[in-house]
Amino acid sequence: MLAERQGQAHGLRYALDLADGRRWFELSAARKDAAADRTPRFVALVRDITELKRREAELSELAFYDALTGLPNRRLLLDRIEQVLLRQAREPTWCALLFIDLDDFKAVNDRHGHGTGDQVLAVVAQRLRACVRETDPLGRLAGDEFVALLLDLSPDAATARRVAQRVARTLVRTLRAPLHEVPGIMPSASVGVLMFRGQHPLPALLAAADTLMYRAKGAGKGRLSLHWFGRETPGAHG
Structure with missing residues (x-):
């Protein structure tokens, strides 16, 4: 004693x-x-x-969760992804990093006010949560940017790609639906889908997924752009 x-x-x-x-x-x-x-x-x-x-x-929840959306904040989100990457070093599997950005969200704040913008973000977070598995890390990175990591998609690269595309397309379609909670708002999101396997530096993965997201915006918004990490072939749009 x-x-x-x-x-x-x-x-x-x-x-x-x-x-x-x-x-x-x-x-x-x-x-x-x-x-x-x-x-x-x-x-x-x-x-x-x-x-x-x-x-x-x-206090712990305030430190690790976004007060507006209830999703993990940047700090907790990146920590969870880092933990996945450590496991990837031991047991590599195909994963997809989704970088999600709302289209023209600044116009929503300017036209309807930040209170309405906050409502939109809260509803978007609920819809995102419904599109991914509970075990897939999901969080609000900053502002109107969200990140999801789809885990253990398949041992086969082609199958993993099809699964990631299906989830991303469902996500884009779900976010495009009218917001009954906020009448008059028709949101859309552009999504970068980065396929990878094994351990890689997280900043490099995020930068590549961010680039794909902007490629999707440039292709017409409300779309997705998919690419394999480290390969030079152009991404697929959808």
Whole structure:
């Protein structure tokens, strides 16, 4: 026991399931002075820290999740993708990095106000979440830019490409639907789809996917552009 060896111990946290739900407690203990031949005695202090744990959870969510959309923010998103890339070094599989940018979003803010723009972003986030698997990292990179990583598409490159195209086309089509939550807004998004396998530097992957997204915008907006990372052949449009 730490308090017996060092004389005191502080900050042991534990949870108990009580009749009114789970409660968190913090235990501190101190050894009382006693003669060498006496059994040591201790003073223990227990306090309920359930509210503190709730506030800590809220602060953690603010640190890692976008308050507007509820999606992982840039910090958490990039960390999750980095974790995937570490696994790719050990077990390479075909993946697709999707760089998603809303078309003419500045015009929405200018014409309808930032409050409406925020509503649009919140609805877009819900639609994006519905288009990818729960295990696929998805988050808001910045402004009206979102990134999704489609994992473990297939051992076969051609099959992986078809799956990535299907998901990206579904995403583009879903985002193009009228926003009933925000009448009068018809959003669209351009998507860069970068196919890759194995571990690569994340900045290089993001830059390549970003370039593909702008290629899609240049082809007419509301479209996708697909390319294999590291290859010189032109991307496919859809």
